Amino acid sequence: MLDKQGNGASTDNRDNDCAHNTVERGQQRFKTYYEEQELVDEEEWNHFWNTLFVPLPACFWISQSHPSSTRMSALCKQLEAYFSSVEEVDSIKSSIPYPLKWFPNELAWCLNISRQVLKRDEKLSKLHDFIVEQNSSGVINRQEAVSMLPPVLLQVQPGDKVLDMCAAPGSKTAQLLDMLGAKNYSAAERQVCTIRLSKDIVDIHESLVVANDSNLKRCWMLIHQLKRFSCPYIVITNHEAQKFPVGMRFNRILCDVPCSGDGTLRKSPDLWKRWYADTGMNLHPLQLAILLRGCDLLETGGKLVYSTCSLNPVENEAVVAEVLRRRSTQISLINVDNLLSNLKFRRGLTSWKVKNNAEEFGFFTCYEEVPLHRRKKIPPSLFPKDDLKDLGIDKCIRILPHDQDTGGFFIAMFEKVSRDTQDTWQKLRFDKEKAYMKTRRISRLISDDPFERLSTVNISLLKTIAYFYGLDEELLSNHLMTRTSDAGRVRRIYYLSEQVKSIVENSVGNLDRLTTDDDNEKYPYRVVHGGIRCFEAVDCKYQVECPYRIVFEGAPLIALRMSKRLEYVEDEEVWNFLLHVKDVIKIAEIPFINLRTSLEQTSPGSVIFCFTNESTKDYLVRMERVG
Template sequence: MGKRSRQRQKNQNAGRDDRDSNAGWGAGYADIVKENKLFEHYYKEQGLVPEGEFEEFMEAMREPLPATIRITGYKSHAKEILHCLKEKYFRDIQELEIDGQKIEAPQPLSWYPDEQAWHTNMSRKIIRKSPLLEKFHQFLISETESGNISRQEAVSMIPPLLLKIEPHHKILDMCAAPGSKTAQLIEMLHSDMEVPFPEGFVIANDVDNKRCYLLVHQAKRLNSPCIMVVNHDASCIPTLQINSDGRKDILFYDRILCDVPCSGDGTMRKNIDVWKKWTTSNSLHLHGLQLRIAVRGVEQLAVGGRMVYSTCSLNPIEDEAVIAALLEKSEGSLELADASADLPGLKWMPGVTSWKLMTKEGQWYSDWSEVPKSRHTQIRPTMFPPKDPEKVANLHLQRCMRILPHHQNTGGFFVAVLVKKAPMPWNKRYPKLRTNPLSSSSAQTGDPSAASSPADASSLLPEGTPEEVEEDGPGGKTEVEAEHEVPPGDSQEAGGKQDSVCGPPPSKKLRLFGYKEDPFVFLTEDDPVFNTIQSFYDLSPSFPKLNVLTRTHEGKKRHLYMVSKELRNVLQNNSERMKVINTGVKVWSRNSDGAEFGCAFRLAQEVTHTHAHT
């Protein structure tokens, strides 16, 4: 891996180490001075906190983050888990006093549906001081491992709720690790317990190969055949293809979660290192990457689809600046949705329309024209707010949502909901014509107007698609059919060298260095291994055996997995485009001792629920 690739991966991991986990349950806070004068000065000047509330805001930032848990909603015994928590554990806790401190009774999050998310002021340190709380702690651990409970920060639960997931949706989670939000998305797909194989699926991506296995762990707890974990740079994640009625279509997603890497200053309550490390240069370094990831996301979004952009940063450079630049580039193809009524009970501040930029040396800039040329490589035009009042009004930036810690005793967070109204303008304007163009997006979007002309049809490929995928493994070098050409004179950076030009960033080449995962191989119709299993387990002739796969071309098959037919379609048509880390649910595992009884495979524990419904 080259130096630039390592730096890009490092940037994409910035501010993401613990953002979905809930440090309040387990973090003993070290003695550290929770002061950063630059931070206070910066946010006072930005005016993001309502007048008269800044001291309360800073006081909340210095307090440990309350612990929160979420009950897995689609599990059939979710009500039993909730009843057990309320009647057995929460009732005892509210009468408890430790070292003169009364333990507050856990309370449901007012904005989370059906009392399935709860918060309290307890930390692991307090839990360990009482035998009763220790039992409660062990209960949480065991239920978390079994997938019945997730320990997740409250604000981290917001983006999946705003996506409004339906069981038929095709979903992309662009920067997914460690995976608590991914788990929420999977749960929402399985909202109907009577349908073990919903039509939709979740593709969860992360740039860091090691962190992808955190995603695998989260997914395995939920035993879903509709999840695939992939390992790509989100800013140039490849365009996938699917087979639709015998022809190749581009896969456009109905829902995309774009929870980008960020400076993480909204996590100071649990990640106390941020107090020492915070500087304004963090957001300047990340803005370009955040915008590239967001652009890549909306390119892959179906017309009519929703994308949620979120950060755990309060900084407008990482928040409204990215959204404003994205909306301007879209020329009306995107619209900020009004999500104000979607989560009743959630307190949030509307997005701002003006902000300033400050260097780490304390120099302020209000407009791109003020920035000296020596700073042009670090500071880009897209970091500043639009100046034209009419243009500002049309962006509706006030529809963005900023969650401040002192309003509901949470972490800091920013979220914006985008709806795609039409294909992105550069896809219509600068298509790269192919001799055998892919079919239109109408099959994906249900909207025949999505590609009403040959130019539209040939430009369905999102910009920035890797023109060439090189792989060290089998298959060698493949050329992706759907290429895209950068129009002459357009910017070669996400921010754009020319303020007036609206065009895509440059195409990037994705090189699959160091990729060593075994390939997924689907069983054939007459595979002798499955014939034995079908006979031994007396499976119905309608059992979807073509959706069963393994991870080896040769030798004995150790495990057999199952995916939904929709994910099978994706896997079969993109095997050389994707770095697949894991997919599906394990159904059978080899047990050589069982051969004497007629079958060398035993049912895997993971599949007991799914198998019972097939």
């Protein structure tokens, strides 16, 4: 291993220790590369370098959409005060929580202690258990501090159309959904089937969040991560972001591209042995293509955040500068200083060198130095040019690990200042047609069950549900969809907002119904998931009028519109009683006469109780009468 000064430190078994050697070589490559880039001043180097070997503090953000968020914020402040007053125990003293000053409303906190120590130190076991519990119940979300920055900058508002181009595993999408006001239901709430009746869910339908990732398995991770937000306006798509279908425009785009990730070396020291300058260079064309497509998908006046957890200028400034050149009349960089007061950051670099991989310690300073036979692999866009100041590259920001005890990160924020030029538009149309033809060819290979309107697949089922729950037939007809065209095989029924519906109706599975010459912007999306599940089939052993129950996620949305099987309850005792019902209870054993009578008069199927008492207001309980 290198010592903290970056010199080779000898260990007795070094020659035999292959793993150590590979780590050491990675560290040496990193050191040579970034010293050459003059990422930090010479006198700062040791501080920067040493920090890379210190584990990261544990950080989390508090979900503002969670009913316990106010309580949690207050608790963090109390903990801060309490820990500050404890004197004798070092591990406790050093774990004083502190709020991230740049995060709005003091909703993000760090403990001055790594996750590993928090796990191991017995004195901190209660704190550790508490954090794990709060994390699994969705009140807090553990995330590296710098990785919380892009959603903070995007400042999404209800009504926004948001695209997260490389979204998996979804920590930033979760933050975006939380900011949009999507309701976040805790595991505990799920267990007891209690949910908040959220009136604003009606008003936020106009929002749209498309979470995309090119890796299908990681799209499934996205579904898992995001399902705690009961949200009719989310779509998860599976595209290479650089080829994301053009047509629909977004006013907020997150472009958190795949990168070499050397800003995460503190969290994942394993990366040292895989650290090569080539990684960043090889990713540069993909990052450039994704960002270009992002800019093309942006509405005029819309904002896009480009981010990487890499320190490497070829993945950062070089990509941003090239996009500014190629879309010079349409986009510009935004100065983020005012949005991030209290955050220490460095301005975008205006000079860097490109690694010459033919030589161990060689660098090119300009494109002209690249031999002709290697120019195919080393594009000119990797190099700094004289125009960087004019392009405003200093508006990009780089967060260095030693400045405030974080990981490394890079961010550039763009605004679309004018519409696409005719040229860009022609090219996009061409891309679109190519994508359409290609998707047509491969569509038979994709086992993608298309979304179908329930009204088309099985209108009598729709009518049964509408009648049974007292729901408006027209509303259901407009929003309910299922993923089969076989009337007899409908198991899950989803509620999709208008915009989500229009996306899924343009999906690969519906390809045969699309045409490219349609001015209505038809293009095939590959939809993995959309909207919110509301009903599912039950295989009943007893007689039911409607064999479809209301599922947990969809209940707040559906309950608001039900005129049957919905009871308002004031008595707080009933609430406490229902919370503690385990599994099945006999109606005759219910100690509350009103509740008992009401259930006796209700036929089998889902029933929803809404609570009106001050302390339980806006919560509801979903129960099944099973016989």
